[in-house]
Amino acid sequence: MRRRGFAMTSTVPQLAAVAQAYADLDPEVVLVDLAEPGGIDTVRHMVATRPAAPVVALGVAEQETEVIACAAARVAAHVTRGQTLDDLALTLRAAARGDSPCSPKLAAILLRRLAALGGAAADGATAGTPLTPRESQGLGLIGNGLSNTEIAQRLCIELPTVKNHVHNVLGKHVRGRGEAAAFGPGHGAT
Numbered sequence: 001m002r003r004r005g006f007a008m009t010s011t012v013p014q015l016a017a018v019a020q021a022y023a024d025l026d027p028e029v030v031l032v033d034l035a036e037p038g039g040i041d042t043v044r045h046m047v048a049t050r051p052a053a054p055v056v057a058l059g060v061a062e063q064e065t066e067v068i069a070c071a072a073a074r075v076a077a078h079v080t081r082g083q084t085l086d087d088l089a090l091t092l093r094a095a096a097r098g099d100s101p102c103s104p105k106l107a108a109i110l111l112r113r114l115a116a117l118g119g120a121a122a123d124g125a126t127a128g129t130p131l132t133p134r135e136s137q138g139l140g141l142i143g144n145g146l147s148n149t150e151i152a153q154r155l156c157i158e159l160p161t162v163k164n165h166v167h168n169v170l171g172k173h174v175r176g177r178g179e180a181a182a183f184g185p186g187h188g189a190t
Helices: 015-024 039-049 064-072 085-097 104-123 133-143 148-155 159-172 177-183
Strands: 030-033 055-060 077-080
Touching: 030 039, 039 055, 039 064, 055 064, 055 085, 064 104, 077 085, 133 148, 133 159, 148 159
Parallel strands: 030 055, 055 077
Antiparallel strands: none
16 A cells, blocks of 8 residues: 555554564564554564664653653654654654654653663762673663573573673663663663
């Protein structure tokens, strides 16, 4: 279907079928309706599977918890519940170019969170200490929502080693795993 300069190559009515459809396609942009149960988990899976295709979250509430969850899941752009079809088209085009447009309210939420994380890092005894490559990988995987066991499996290292890396990351940049999840996606490998 062609509309407003877009070609829709596939729709998947149930999020459970998204993984297979996503594996079979090579999309330029993926649009996920967050009103569906499990939407944020679907985004995490897609970003982990094919990080090059930007994911646009549809139906995002302008609430801090939802915006931060989207950022932690590495959503490229948001379309709020109050935006128009024209806004959606502009956002999809921008995401395809690598831009991340968002409303002023969403930008304010994200900036407040970054400022809080910056303050948390400045309070730490080793804040500002660079991460090792493995610590950076671990931080990125925490940001993708993986447990220590899953990180160990993904990186092919022992669980105690992962725990050591995670402990170092938490001491250097964030106060807890929740902050690491919000901080991590842009700072580590997947």
